[in-house]
Amino acid sequence: MSTTNRLDLVILGATGFTGKRVVGELARIGKNYPDIKWAVAGRNRNKLESVLQDISEKTGDDLSKIEIIIADVEDKISIKDVCCRATVVVNCCGPFVQYGEVVVSAAIDCKTHYVDVSGETQFIELLEKKYDQPAREAGIYIINACGLSSIPADFGVSFLEQNFGGTLNSVESYLITHFPPRIMVEGRRNGIIRYSSWVAIINSMAYISMKKIRQRPSFKTEPELKQRWLLHKNLNKWCLPFPGADSFVVHRTQRHLLATDNKRPVQYKPYITFPSIFSAIGTIIGCMLLFILSKMPCTRRLLLKHPKFCSFGLVTYGDPKEGMMDGFCFQYEMLGRGWDEGTDVRTTPDKRLVARVSVSGVDPAYVGTAVAVIFSAITIIKEKEKLPPTSGVMTAGVAFRKTSILKKLQENNIKFEIIKK
Template identity: 70%
Template sequence: MPASDRFDVVIFGASGFTGKRVVQELARIGRNYTDITWAVAGRSRNKLKTVLEEVSKKTGDDLSNITIIADVNVEDEASVKDMCSQSKVLINCCGPFMKFGEVVVAAAVESKTHYLDVSGEAQFIELLEEKYDKSAREAGIFIINACGLSSIPADLGVLFLEQNFGGTLNSVESYLITYFPPRMMNEVRRSGIVRYSSWESLINSMASVPLKKMRQQQSPNIVPELKQRCLLHKNLNKWCLPFPGADNFVINRTQRHLFSLDGKRPVQYKSYLTFPGFFTALGTIIGCIFLFILCKIPCTKRLLLNYPRLCSFGLVTYGDPKEGAMDESRFQYEMLGSGWNEGSDLRKTPDKKVVARISVTGLDPAYTGTATAIIFSAITILRERDKMPVTSGVMTGGVAFRKTSILKHLQENNIKFEIVKNSE
């Protein structure tokens, strides 16, 4: 299909939990972009129609004219290619991505369709970079993973801190501070809060990480090297552990890419997760170690996947978490930047510290924030292609969007970036 006849955006997996949030946010954000055309796609026409009706009722927007692309099945490559050929930018909300994502990416490349997803699966991201980067460049398209809450705020947050540092930024230590309202904890006890697809992705990711790789440390190639802090340490008046999410992986990819692209000195990055109490943090360490061991043993891995509620002590649900359960929760990154003032000798000890804060608020900020981030990623490709890298391919959001106005749009939609402390 000629590009001029395509929808600007197609949301694949729109009837899923994340997909519904993307539809709802696009209906809201789309009021300011009335010229952008979009459609929803998935297996069941009835489910997709129900999603549009529910979002129309909730937002007051008439979505009866939104096109439904039904009967799209990842096991049917022809249906996936047909969907991709109808879109300029495809938003893929259908995970786990290691299981269902590659066929969509392959079809996007063949159809010359830009591809975005919310995957934080390092194994999947590495696979795409190794297998599809060259063909994506030849097709003139972008393949950008982790466009949701993981890892757009953190990835762009490091670039924001660097732009406002006023010198040379050497390293960033990021601390994720979370707040969960009491009703969310009550919902956890009643019916669970973690979707099974997320649980499956976590188990498979842990199972695929070689033990040798877990023990390896990055070779120090930047001086002074940012050392990993102790497994359990105290900072910002909280107990902290290394953050196991995708942020480290994605941001280090961004920095390596910018070094190879522009010769820019890489910013070293380490991320941590905070806890209010020592015993909560200690219990988390023990639980994660135990879970990691179980993932490596085939029979216990099957138990984890077949009996998720039992094995997660009620955290996992096969259905969708109750709507509104995560309202009033908050996510905040405190990014502690260290480096040198302009004109300082980079061979000496860093003499400047700047702290940036990235906060995600609003109703159900985890999923709504994810929807907001990926929608503006799509809009940026559509509207600001001239400000993105000349050469396309597989890359991070930090590389693709660093010169665009996406940060301004996120600022206006409950994802705030600010400098809170500047110590010369």
């Protein structure tokens, strides 16, 4: 299909829990971009129609003219048809290690840009190793982890660096969450973790090794940012290393900028906070048990076959109840250290700056992810000339470094601010 006749973007997996929120937020944000033509894609026409109708009824917007495309990740021809009809495909079909590669391959064949909401390090690593060169040859951008895993961390480091007023050497990030008591009570009754997310967690644990967890970045920066103790206290809270994709993604960004721009890399260590030592220790025990069980094929099958029992009721096969996560909020406290302008970087860092990244609003985790991935797609469409001249597989922190995406996120409840100098 000629690129001039393409839709601007297509949301693949629009009937999933995340996909529905991406459609809803695109309907809202799209009012500011009336020239953008978009469509929804998925396996079931009736469900796709229902998603559009539900959003129309809630918002009062007429979405009846939004195009519907039938596609199944297990049908390569239908996925290629979706990709060839779009300038950018927004992939919401997880687990990505299971369903994502076919979409990326089709996007490259069709010369279609690709963004997703994956936080699966195994998938991200696969794309970098296998598809970077083909994507460069096709002249397209493959950008993953465009949701809240790991936009706040990746952009937070850049935001700190832009406001540091000198040389930023390292960042320690602390994730602070607040769950109202009713969420945990209702969560055990109805479930708050989707089965696809549970599968992604178990597969990621099965893939990762202790050697990978302990390995240092491929670049060496002095003075080195040391890993804190497994359990330590900071910000008046008990803290543990954060096992998500943030560290992996930020490292990729810093490594890429060192290779392409010869920019001094910023070291990064993420942590998650707990209100008490008992909740922190309980989390250590639970994660260690889950990690061990995920390593053995027989116990891994048990985890995947009986998710509700193994998660104490937190996993659900369906979608979490509407409004379940209202009242949940989270923020990142990002502690940056380095030197003032003109200071010898061979000395001990003597400057400190603290940034906060916070996400607010209704159901902030999923809606925030929807907002982030939508603006990632829109930025490719509207500001392509500001993206790196060399395409390929890259992080959002590399791709959107010189664009206005941070300003757009700020205007949509993803807030970046300096709180302490």
